[in-house]
Amino acid sequence: MMLQSNITELDTFVANAVDGHKYLQKLSRHDRAELMYTIASHIEALGEELILTAQEETNLPQARLNGEKARTIHQWRLYADVTASGVLLDARIDNGEGKNDIRKYNVGLGPVVVFGASNFPFAFSTAGGDTASAIGAGCSVIYKEHSAHPRTSRIMAKAIYDALQAFGAPNSVFGYISGSSHEVGQTLVAHPNVKAVAFTGSYQGGMALFKIGANRPEPIPVFAEMGSLNPVIALPAYVIANKENFAKEYIASLTLGCGQFCTNPGLLFLVKNEDSEHLKQFLKEELAAVSVNHMLHAGIRKSYDAAIQLLNATKEATVVGQSSADSEFPSAIVYTVSAEDFVANKQLQEEVFGPCGIIVECDSINQMEETIATLGGQLTITFAATKDDVQANSSLIELVKDKCGRLLFNGMPTGVEVVYAMQHGGIFPSSTDSRFTSVGPDAMKRFLRPISFQNWPDDLLPVELQNANSTQIERIENNKRILP
């Protein structure tokens, strides 16, 4: 099932995915969950080869890769649990006396194209969260390999195929497309039998796919998670009391994974005063002491160095501090700019992928609020605040709620937990549709649609909608939630 990018073969390839989708639609949800557990076990059984290959291809350290592998396995198991529970079927029954008997639940949209991400070779690539949530929704997947880690991806793909075989499922459930051709990716998104797309990566890449999805004869949802500046807003009372710790936390988060996370805290808002000057001093000291890793690949390093050169040449930006750099490791760096300059110079608002932070110094809370009002949508926004800070600044808090998918009180935005309550999909341009998340079981909702059955005989209904509810799911029946 491995295919070199050959555009003429894509029709056959998508036809296979349609078969795979039909197969998944016919599986009971417990069997679908079982298939997902089987995939999880096959990933778990992958040995050193996976980690070593990923290390070679991505420069990520072993501990991080082991953690990411565990997270990937957890995703499959959690999404399988939720698939088996039937919660995301959103089952509803209305059959009041004298009314039509109408019953609704969710089914999979159809084949989903998943694009791998450079920065998560396991958790957002071949067998990552997008693939797991599509299969959990009952949709077959066509995975388009990322050119940064093809060998890693193929090891993962083999684990999936081995799992499909062990379970007795056809290979058509999962298609794998190798090669780095953009044309192949775009042709796939435009294919009439592809019904949804998931992408994690750059704004340019995400929007190119989104436009194809929206403008094809039948528009399809393209869920693109495209990155974010993830502002941290440090409020005055908090800064007074916590500057040293905060500096440690901020620099640790900024340099985690060499800053190559979509939740990297690239902006730091401060009210300029004596305490903010002290904080800057602590940040400088932290930066001097920090060590960063290799970047993912030479291309990302080149882009990062170019962005830093540009910032160094920007007269409005002053360096607060930086870590030592050499040909192997990039320099982690923090700049400071005034709020006026930040608003005036759009270049300062561009995401720099890597360990680079910009402090936006405001004269007052009012100016901070006005400046934040000019920001585009974000995946996360973090308040470094005391409770008094929050209570004293309610209009700022309300403003910020309209700007992000996840709002943190202290702590740092890096580290996206795979739980039900996670929202990882912010306001545009951080993602293309703020109504959905790409992390957590609700990620499956992206690929589900409801279908209603009106006046069907009980025994011809899907088992989840039959009166007996023999597979024990929660439902809303005549406006009342009924638990099994």
Place this chain on the structure above:
Amino acid sequence: MMLQSNITELDTFVANAVDGHKYLQKLSRHDRAELMYTIASHIEALGEELILTAQEETNLPQARLNGEKARTIHQWRLYADVTASGVLLDARIDNGEGKNDIRKYNVGLGPVVVFGASNFPFAFSTAGGDTASAIGAGCSVIYKEHSAHPRTSRIMAKAIYDALQAFGAPNSVFGYISGSSHEVGQTLVAHPNVKAVAFTGSYQGGMALFKIGANRPEPIPVFAEMGSLNPVIALPAYVIANKENFAKEYIASLTLGCGQFCTNPGLLFLVKNEDSEHLKQFLKEELAAVSVNHMLHAGIRKSYDAAIQLLNATKEATVVGQSSADSEFPSAIVYTVSAEDFVANKQLQEEVFGPCGIIVECDSINQMEETIATLGGQLTITFAATKDDVQANSSLIELVKDKCGRLLFNGMPTGVEVVYAMQHGGIFPSSTDSRFTSVGPDAMKRFLRPISFQNWPDDLLPVELQNANSTQIERIENNKRILP
């Protein structure tokens, strides 16, 4: 707050809607529900003027308008009940030991532009389902009047404004734009502070708005419900036993409201045999006896007559029967075509808005399945079938599930009940996003997005996410559904 279409004033208009949205976001969900009940009561209190004006503007009979008024009031009350219940907040809490405390619920997207529909002057216009579901989701509305019933719309708008005043809410919750300018509508959809759009109407109109929504700098969801052929598939065993009754039911549904429903059963699939010939005879007799009403307005009548003229001139289509026509009333008419001709001639697959049906005669169930496979997506598909018919044709049933939002077993697709289990939003081109419905409480989901709170102090969280759950909503807490 009534505005003549003046494109230069739209900025102020949208700025108002942003204020209205902020107001709604601050209301507790019980107060929002109270506001919706108040609007329902003000609509209920509208007297004869509403019905008489609507009758003049739309030609719809009084009984139908009274029914539609009752439905409109029911929509407000049901959506208010669901808003108050908090079910659609989809609240989730994850705070396992040693983990971050993450809590998520849904908030409104922002100002929603609603376009009125010609065929539902109450239920899908000014104070219709789109407006009720947007306000239920906590979103302000800008309503764009439909040129077919401006006076009716203004009576409804006045009821909304009176209700806002009685409740103590600002007028900015609901904006009303008069006039028939397409440019004004399009400029609104493109406005950066508009966050979603709801539309019911033609394919051309819906897709024009969808493209604007998808291609503006920040793409927004445009939910367009654009019509459908609503095939009825009459299977052989059913036809043998029920032809006379079925003919009555089909013609009654085809001519209901003069065929001007998006769920009008415009296609009838039959296997050609002696029984289908008998059925055609019964259909002919029913048509001869049926009386239809005026159409909604002269423009729709003109389009209908032109479509019939075109079909009459199409050599593949044979008239099965028709009702008498005159200058006042159109002719209800049923044609028959062969499956081959139906597939070959795309014109036969165009929706005719009005009481016109096309029988697609198939040589066999196989040919029927092949023909149905060529159809685009539909709002509804209906099986006229016995249980044996269904069991004997499982591949046809599976095929059809991929083609529609609502699947009926006998009965007719007209009559869209406003219940939780309703799915009114089919596969493209019947709607722009099959993941959502425009009828039933779930219609509110179109305008909701999740926001997560990480590690917030309990007393600074929205009340619905606090530990005490003092407002008693259902939540998923650490993967378990907890009812209040």
